[in-house]
Amino acid sequence: MSIAAKGKAAIARDGFATRLGVITATLGSAVGLGNIWKFPYLTGANGGAAFVIIYLACTLLVGLPVMISELVIGRKTRANAITAFQKLAPRQVWWLVGAAGVLSAFLILAFYTEVAAWVFAYVLKAIGGGILSTSPEVTSAAFGGLVSSPIQSLVWQWVVLAWVSIIIIAGVSKGIEAMTKRLLPLLFILLIIVGIRSLTLPGAGEGLTFLLKPDFSKVTGATVLVAMGLSFFKLSVGMGTMITYGSYFRDDQNIPGTATRVMLADLLVSMLAGIAIFPAVFAFGFQPAAGPSLLFITIPAVFSSMPLGSVFMVIFFILTAIAATGAMLSLFEVPVAYLNERLGWSRLKATLVTAIALAVIGSTAALSNSLLAEFKLFGMTMFDLLDYLTSNILLPVGGLFICIFVGWKWGFKELKQALSNEGKLENGGIVRAFFATAKIITPVLVFIVLLSGLGVI
Numbered sequence: 001m002s003i004a005a006k007g008k009a010a011i012a013r014d015g016f017a018t019r020l021g022v023i024t025a026t027l028g029s030a031v032g033l034g035n036i037w038k039f040p041y042l043t044g045a046n047g048g049a050a051f052v053i054i055y056l057a058c059t060l061l062v063g064l065p066v067m068i069s070e071l072v073i074g075r076k077t078r079a080n081a082i083t084a085f086q087k088l089a090p091r092q093v094w095w096l097v098g099a100a101g102v103l104s105a106f107l108i109l110a111f112y113t114e115v116a117a118w119v120f121a122y123v124l125k126a127i128g129g130g131i132l133s134t135s136p137e138v139t140s141a142a143f144g145g146l147v148s149s150p151i152q153s154l155v156w157q158w159v160v161l162a163w164v165s166i167i168i169i170a171g172v173s174k175g176i177e178a179m180t181k182r183l184l185p186l187l188f189i190l191l192i193i194v195g196i197r198s199l200t201l202p203g204a205g206e207g208l209t210f211l212l213k214p215d216f217s218k219v220t221g222a223t224v225l226v227a228m229g230l231s232f233f234k235l236s237v238g239m240g241t242m243i244t245y246g247s248y249f250r251d252d253q254n255i256p257g258t259a260t261r262v263m264l265a266d267l268l269v270s271m272l273a274g275i276a277i278f279p280a281v282f283a284f285g286f287q288p289a290a291g292p293s294l295l296f297i298t299i300p301a302v303f304s305s306m307p308l309g310s311v312f313m314v315i316f317f318i319l320t321a322i323a324a325t326g327a328m329l330s331l332f333e334v335p336v337a338y339l340n341e342r343l344g345w346s347r348l349k350a351t352l353v354t355a356i357a358l359a360v361i362g363s364t365a366a367l368s369n370s371l372l373a374e375f376k377l378f379g380m381t382m383f384d385l386l387d388y389l390t391s392n393i394l395l396p397v398g399g400l401f402i403c404i405f406v407g408w409k410w411g412f413k414e415l416k417q418a419l420s421n422e423g424k425l426e427n428g429g430i431v432r433a434f435f436a437t438a439k440i441i442t443p444v445l446v447f448i449v450l451l452s453g454l455g456v457i
């Protein structure tokens, strides 16, 4: 390529401008409802501290290696998830891993937009004051009223889809990214405040014990699979989001270092959410195993028990809605970019078609607590099935292939070149440790956990 052509390509392809910007943008995709809604509800339903410890181990041995693998594939090829594989392995079937990622993005969004819908609805409820109560009966009934209404569940999901579509079409992702960057620290501070209130409630100690003192006696293969699924979901890995993000990384970015920082910050947000929720669960007599409703019935009670709680609660749900929006944008971008680049559709058309398809598929999740409550597949409602299938099967299988690709297909030499920024970084030890993990440990672990979690072995 001539120098002029190279310059042109560099201008045409958008990228992250600063090294700190890379970290906050990547963190913006990772931090979302996974921290504030999913981590607490799964921890509560799976026995507390033992689950948290297994989740930490999965994050280190599975989530992080897959994240580094995806980022380095993306930066090396500077392409979307499907094209990236086609560039590294021309005329082979590896691009199917990227294609499966597009499907995963749809299925995750189908239920994610409904949880975001509850958060959006709660902003209004918090303003109206209807959920200001420390009684489990009152806050449970408020949540039940929302999810059992087919109209409210559907309309709020459409509001979320319209909101995300407008941002994607307007292409103001820079604006929302800048906004996310400024507001995430606020969410962080608010979580600390709620955490302190929760910890100082009478009877809070039991909740802290639940979160920190492990009891491994109830751990099964199924529990480990759920913890591993969460580690994929949390770091947005296993379906190509991080390949796409890696393609925007600077050449001088330290990929292993960045991934580790993002992982640690993300864990911190999850733990803060756990500290905000579990002491209150025990103090007010809620059930830790309430499932997906946990956040929506406990958090109002914590706010109701503190001065200016009604104001803080409104701010809390607005910040959660913003965190969810950042994560949804990174998911939405996957099918939209594909339809745009591959089929040549305009961004407007690609976005509208994606949103309409999501309104259709997503309605099955939206109606899971009302019209479709009795409709079950494999013993699960559509909402639970979409949630389970994506985190616990599609993302792990995607991650397995990504690690096999990096460990067995790509080869150590090229990988070392790419991860050391063509020899500019002295990180040989880290790269070797990463390579051994991604080549052997991660695939073996994912394989065993998948089979045992699904009851095959």
Ligand code: TRP
Pocket (backbone or CB within 6 Å): 029, 030, 031, 032, 033, 034, 035, 108, 232, 233, 234, 235, 236, 237, 238, 239, 241, 327, 328, 330, 331
């Ligand atoms: N990580 C986000 C959260 O915790 C959700 C998310 C965004 C995601 N992009 C993803 C999950 C890609 C899996 C794959 O809320």
